[in-house]
Amino acid sequence: MIGEDPNGTPNNLMPFISQVAVGRRSQLRVFGGDYDTHDGTGVRDFIHVMDLAEGHLAALEFLGTNSGWHAFNLGAGRGSSVLELVRAFEQASGRKIPYVIVDRRPGDVASTYAKVDKARQMLGWQARRGLVDMCSSVWRWQQNEVEHKKESI
């Protein structure tokens, strides 16, 4: 999770939600409400960019005392649904995120999240920040972005 300002309409969930919160878009379209997940919406592994950075540092430190090669998954290790992210963003921003549930997006899987046991055991690393922390950071960035654009007009 990091500040993102894609050209045109964002394809990904987090930049779309933050643009709704800041008033650039009227509502979020939730792609699919009938998945086999706890609330019917897609589930993904969201991670704060600082946790991801710390995971990479832990991997570099590991290389200082270990040889060979290893593959590690870096993720929160748990899935969060689209609606859980909407609620977390509402909590972080104090703004309502209007949404409508529409058809599934072709190619999306119902649920995907990382298995992080190996990173925890061998790197001594695990993600510490939760969904509301991620949304708070994105919200802070999104508000600064709006101010920055106003200043440059």
Ligand SMILES: O=c1ccn([C@@H]2O[C@H](COP(=O)(O)OP(=O)(O)O[C@H]3O[C@H](CO)[C@@H](O)[C@H](O)[C@H]3O)[C@@H](O)[C@H]2O)c(=O)[nH]1
């Ligand atoms: O406007 C939106 C955008 C997304 N979603 C849903 O939100 C979830 C997450 O979607 P998105 O943020 O687009 O991420 P992913 O589909 O998980 O894809 C990301 O993660 C993949 C696996 O790492 C990469 O291959 C992709 O490039 C990257 O965009 C999915 O259930 C989507 O259907 C919506 O409901 N509305």
